[in-house]
Amino acid sequence: MRRTTVLLCTCGSTLLDKIDFDKVRNELSKKPLVSRVEVVDGLCKSSVVKNLSLKPSERIIVAACSSRFLEAVFKSLLSISNVEFVNIREQCAWACENKEDASLKTIRLLSGSINKVVRIGLPKSHEDLKIVREALVIGGGIAGVRCALDIADAGYRVYLVEKEPSLGGVMAQLDKTFPTLDCSICIEGPLLSETGRNKNIVIIPNSEVVSVRGMVGDFRVLVRVNPAYVDPEKCNGCGECANVCPVYQPNKYDVNLKPVKAIYCPFAQAVPLKYVINKDYCIECGLCMNACTRAAINLEDKPKMLELNVGAIVVAVGSDLFDPRLKPEYHYGEYDNVITNMEFERIICASGPTGGVLLRRDGKPAKRVAFIQCVGSRESGQGIEECSYYCCAASMKEARLILEHDREAKVFIFYNELRAFGKGWEDLLYRRCLEDGIVFIRSRPSEIKRSLNGNLIIVYEDTLTGKRGELEVDIVVLALGFKPSEKLAKLAAALGISVDDKGFIEEAHAKVKPLETRVRGIYVAGTCHGPRDIVESAVEGSAAAALVISLFRGESIKLPETAKILENKCTGCGRCILMCQYGAIIRDGEKIRVLESICNGCGACVSSCPQEAVVLGDWGIEQLAPQISGMLGD
């Protein structure tokens, strides 16, 4: 029979005048199943514990201070699983009025624990998970690229899945970055090519994640690689094919403002620098095939499915922007000169459709430009209710770019609250804007009208003065807020992670686990979990990489206790599914299954099962009911 030992700690003899240890020892010795009762001094000292010569098979009840202090001592010294901790210091000695009460309470609590510990089975053989030390980063924007590079630099293989033909994301489309007005692609370009060169990074462009199985340390990810119709192994990016291609298409990279051939490379700094064919426009004339000296083009290319086995996943897919058509009062898409800030970035960029000259659509130079802030953010109904973070700084940057190109230009910014909180935003952006004579008007304009000469008239009420006004300008730039796409929700569903009420990916905990999701081993970085700027996205990319690396550094993962379903008992009624707030229990055919990587171990399922077919550690009725009986049995 397994022995049951009770260890009573006097806490450096300080508890001797609070608890009558002799009485406790006598009472406990009378109990069935108790083989040994020891009163010792200082169980927190490892030498004291070692002297007790406890055996791994023993059931041990430790009556001492809070288990938060002692658990570690016992776990590190002994491989004993059946240890029950009873807090006789904080909960008895220190909380009771007198010695008699404290002793009685000690006896009662211990009687309960004795009853409980004998109901705990033999130590379970804890099978640790082996980790696949390879990571998947979904999304090749700045967050994803930064993350992939950091993981790769630590020596682990990274798969970088990007839905577009090239890495780069939004940052690659920007002209300059705020607040320093550095050239955007000049900063990102080197990072991209470093990523392309890195031996540990496998870039998978034109691809999307379809489904994920498995759990932390061992995910199986199914990726669909869409056809590029050009073999990337053979293509050397010479561009001969594009030269002969007779068809033009709008370039997505240039926000559809500049034409490009149907076989194209999105931009000069693209990584990988390979050509692809847009089948929506290709007429399959075959000219490119003739031109290609390396026979890289295959018009019959089919989508391929790829299964990746990775230990961790970082989601850095970014976010969409608000669709300004939803605000009819601004007439976007109807009035040519109402443009979005992304379109503005391409127009003002030297490599853009106008070669960097700000022109109206009718070709006249734009002399008066207005920015309208918070389009699709900070309002209920359309868009998102929160601040989109980047747009005040972005519009101020863009305003200054206009003045850099044309000192005579007049720029107006319609704002609600100007938020210039980042490093250098106040001095390098806002102050300089004021110095440059950019006009800030506190207003959310009610309408944009068009005059006969094609000029735009902004109708607004200045909320500082209360005066209504109309302002005639050449171009209106709408500063769009973030808006998570439906695609993001689909991806989240495939990954098993949750999205918040705005549609962004939800963190495991907003404060202390900001980059972890509800699925262990899946992390999030960048704008897909809320509005951010480039800096924050890069920070999060690096931070997520650090989490992945620390996961990979460990030998194996100690999973927290999760619920388990006893299949021979389970009837499949599904009450546990109904109860689980984490969505960690699913119906899998006839069976019910716990997704261990999602389970948080709260036990709502355990108590919902009428026949205790769900178990979680030693917290079932089988253990707790005897514990209560023991406590009350006097």
Place this chain on the structure above:
Amino acid sequence: MKMFSIREENLKVFLRELSLKHVLIAPFKRDGYFEFDVLRNPDDFNVNYTNTRLSPKRFFMPQRQLVFKHYPRKGFTEELKENSSVVLFGIRPCDASALSVLDNVLLNPPHKDALYENRRKNAIVVSLSCTKPMTECFCNVFETGPIRGTGEDLTFTHTSKGFVVEARTQKGIAVIGEFGELFREADGEMLNEYNKLIREVLDEMGSRLKVDKTRLIGIEKEAGEEFFQLNAQRCIECSLCSFACPLCYCFETEDYWEKDSYVRFRGWDTCISPLFTKMASGLDPRVTKADRLCHRFCHKLSRIPLTFNAYGCVGCGRCVSLCPAGIDIREVLRKWG
């Protein structure tokens, strides 16, 4: 044995006297039906009671009783408390006969059941004959009623002129002696009425069910019979038939520990339960419901008779009436008897 009589109005006096000297248990109405319990007020007793819904076996074989305690540092203590003498008044002859079968099974050396004996040895069983048997009753089949059973110390029979009292055992005679002033010898007129009553009631019951008991021994061979399969479909495996039965005596034990001792309890079990014959190895000689149902009838109608020379059924009709699924032992009797 000798026949006595007691006047109707003296019955209450007798009961009051009895309750002063003994623990008097008698049926009285509670929540709409009659149940045995300690009779504190003799006025609660109604001569025209119908038989109790639950059998009186629980006074000798409680549903759960302590067998022993074991203290870690002291050893065993057997829990045989001396019981004060119990008088079970107003038991029906069928239930009294069931007690005699139980005596046969449980008090036969060498397998004497000390716990049963302890409760049974001082008990006095006084029956009151059924003059209006219920529709479920078939005690005539096993000759366990309706007027006289086999386990009583005294048999009271209600006639128009009072009660005819038959002393059946020495214990019974002693009771008559104890309360001599209330009893007198039965006169001829009363005995005539008594004998007529016996005939009438037996005739009435005999017309309901006639069984050739000698053939019942053969049921065992019919175990695979469709009859049991059909009834097994119906059976919901509650243990009501066994719990209500006045002589189902199967028990099980349960050991556990309490505050300062290990304890063993024993209590009623039922062969209808799928766990009854299930062994730790997983082997179960009676896997199907039909097996178990057949076993129940075989045991009562063929095995107990072969071993103890008495039938395991006394025809009280409780299982017939209470079974939620309408399984009826009378069908078995008709089919094989």
Place this chain on the structure above:
Amino acid sequence: MSSPETELRRLARSLLEKKAVDLVIGYEKSEAGVRPCFISEPNEAERLVWNPDCRLSLVRYLRGFKEKRVGIIVKGCDGRAIVELIKENQLDRRSTFIIAVECNGVYKPVKYGSSKLGRQIAEYCEKCEVRISPIRDHLIKSDVKALERPSPKNDGEPLDWLSLFRKCLRCMACVRSCPFCYCTECSIEGFKPALVHKLVDPVELFTFHLTRALHMAGRCVECGACESSCPVEIPLTRLYHELNEWFREKYGYVPGVNLEQAPPPLVFKEGEKP
């Protein structure tokens, strides 16, 4: 117009003849009243009866015939039980042919030693609002008028439940007759003596009945199978009804009336008053 019983027999016969079902579960006459019967031959259909003694819910028998196509005769409450069982993934709707019979209430059972005179409608039928199964393949209308329902009595008057529990024998008839007690290991049967011991300690009857009530809460369709099987006549349905009321008040959920309505998770939304 033919009586429900005749219609029932005709339907059962044709179902069996057409081999639309393997088996019809219904009621037949027995010496002591009415009992469940299982009919697989067309000519046996004549045994079927329908009267106010057909009280035991037949739904609990369905789990014994998972592999077969079963025709089952259901009252309103039994139909509700089927609805709940489908929601709990215990029943294949496609292999069950539901013969709904309009129910006008059933009689309280006459048990050993109680008077047979003056048959009374069962108490739970007095409260019943669903007399026809909400889910059905065939409906048989009743030709008799509803049993007289005395105006609900005793409702305000609380019962002494503890003394009712005290009478309990723990024979498990309530559990065994219940359509919803399909657990492989009943937690209150005492296999693992954590909540209640195998041998009944009278004080544990409190835990036994309260646990059962908690397990029935929001599921019980108040068919009265437990109550009518109980040898000591504990009005369990009334207890479970009280908890169903809680579910109705908090979540607007009534078990068994709507197949589309998922059972509510036992959670209070933020701001809701417990």
Place this chain on the structure above:
Amino acid sequence: MVVWKPKIIAFTCWCSSSGVDQAGFEGFKYPANVLTVRVPCSAIVNPSLVVKALQEGADAVLLTACKPVELRKIAPSRITEARVSLLRRLLNTVGVEEDRVRILWISSNEGGIFASEVSRIVEEVEKLGPLNLRGKMIEQP
């Protein structure tokens, strides 16, 4: 004469259990007849266990849990809240005072609240008197 003192079982979740520790640490005294059962989360407490505790002789049962608003969308203690409400309805029906089962919102740093709430509850339970289910279930009236 032995003065009757109510026995109270308190199921404490991980967080509130460290709140209870804090109460002792800060020197708050509260009645010794409150016995704590530590569980990972209040949602794991099967209502049957509460019933069992009453049956075994507890005069009242407390469940201490994290207040739901502290958490975000996910709050298993809301399950506890609903269960306690259901259980109180049940107890009320069978004639046991519903105030014998309560939920207390205690987080890790609310030891003081625990001590004062528990003291108040003990007083209230003293007013209710002993539950004595064993007596009610076994002895005849």
